[in-house]
Amino acid sequence: MTTPVAVAAGAGKRAESPPPAYHTLSHGASVLPQPHVVDSPRSKQETRRSSSGTTTHPVLTDDEAFARMLQEEEYREIQQERDMLLALSLANGTADRGDVELAHFMAREYEDLIASTGAPTGATAHGVQASDSKELPQFDFSQWDAQTQQEQLDHLYALEIEESLRAEELANDAGWAEAMRLQDEYDRETENHEAWEEYKKTNFEECVVCGDENHKEEFLRPCEHGYCEDCLQAGFKNALASKTPFKCCKKNLSVDDCTGLEADFVVKYQELILELTTPNPMYCCNVTCAKFLPPASIVGEVGTCGSCKTQTCRHCRKRTHPGVFCEEDRETKAVKDLAMQKGWKTCPGCNHLIERQSGCLHMICSRCQTAFCYRCSKRWNDCESTCPDRQFLVPPPFNWLVLMLQI
Incomplete structure (x- = not known):
């Protein structure tokens, strides 16, 4: 909105002067100096009077009317920009006391202008009705020369630059606020991550086989x-397929500690462990069966197969011969003679023949996992102080190594 200084039509004198030429807003904007409003120059232009005696608007030449129209249009554009900045400062709550006072001053001037021109009651805060606009006084732009216009345009350009810089500053402030928010969020996530890592140390662990991390309560022990259920099941299945016990921490693991296995598998694995841990195990003499005979199936000198019901002699490992004295068969005797010639040893755990091809005398039976001395065929712990060759199995003392290096 514009802020012209209004006078009564035909009053012949100017109204009260406006405030100083520039009213600085809180955001750097200013109000342009207003052109003077004067009475129509009667001495230079013709006047026409109606029959009622009232004075009409002066008659202008085409050049004068065109020049005035250009000046008014340029002034309205500049003033509209300034009014918009003032309105924004008031709407955004950034206006200071000077802005508010200036706004009240402009509103009073506009009300005086409407009152002085006799505007009807239909005039609003946005202006008078179009039908009554012809009654408004005219502006004299003769004092608003080209230099003044250029100064105002330069000032407007400077204000636009200032507003652009302020917008950029606000954007930077917003970016800084966003960066601080992200930093705070990162700090919170870091604290949460550290707390989570501390919680994991005491409540989580990795599977000893696959390395997957899970809560300790989810593992089998x-x-x-700790083992995953799938990894522990796979370990027992591989042990049964290879006919060896599933060992960890230097002991045989119990199949009862593994969940999810089928009942038939559990029975087979338990039979395997019983077979591997039974000294001098006995098998069915039926070549088409040849299954392990558990100790519970052997009564006296006869073992009865639970599958084919064949009875086997405990001594000769052939079919039972009631009433006939049992002698070892020739094949068994021939194998023992060959073992003596080759130097084979018998495992003290399962009585199977063992042949050492290379390495030290400390042997571990692949069948029953019994550790024994290959020289005396005794269990390794029993041989600790009696076997004469055991001393060569222990590494020499450190001083011996130093002596050998010096030599």
Whole structure:
């Protein structure tokens, strides 16, 4: 909105002067100096009077009317920009006391202008009705020369630059606020991550086989280590397929500690462990069966197969011969003679023949996992002080190594 200084039509004198030429807003904007409003120059232009005696608007030449129209249009554009900045400062709550006072001053001037021109009651805060606009006084732009216009345009350009810089500053402030928010969020996530890592140390662990991390309560513990259910099941299945016990932490793991296994599999694995841990195991003499005979199936000198019901002699490992004295068969005797010639040893755990091809005398039976001395065929712990060759199995003392290096 514009802020012209209004006078009564035909009053012949100017109204009260407006405030100083520039009213600085809180955001750097200013109000342009207003052109003077004067009475129509009667001495230079013709006047026409109506029959009622009232004075009409002066008659202008085409050049004068065109020049005035250009000046008014340029002034309205500049003033509209300034009014918009003032309105924004008031709407955004950034206006200071000077802005508010200036706004009240402009509103009073506009009300005086409407009152002085006799505007009807239909005039609003946005202006008078179009039908009454012809009654408004005219502006004299003769004092608003080209230099003044250029100064105002330069000032407007400077204000636009200032507003652009302020917008950029606000954007930077917003970016800084966003960066601080992201930093705070990162700090919170870091604290949460550290707390989570501390919680994991005391409540989580990795599977000893696959390395997957899970809560300790989810693991199976047949020994000191934790196993996934799938990994533990796979370990027992591989042990049964290879006819060897599933060992960890230097002991045989119990199949009862593994969940999810089928009942038939559990029975087979338990039979395997019983077979591997039974000294001098006995098998069915029926070549088409040849199954392990558990100790519970052997009564006296006869073992009865639970599958084919064949009875086997405990001594000769052939079919039972009631009433006939049992002698070892020739094949068994021939094998023992060959073992003596080759130097084979018998495992003290399962009585199977063992042949050492290379390495030290400390042997571990692949069948029953019994550790024994290959020289005396005794269990390794029993041989600790009696076997004369055991001293060569222990590494020499450190001083011996130093002596040998010096030599």
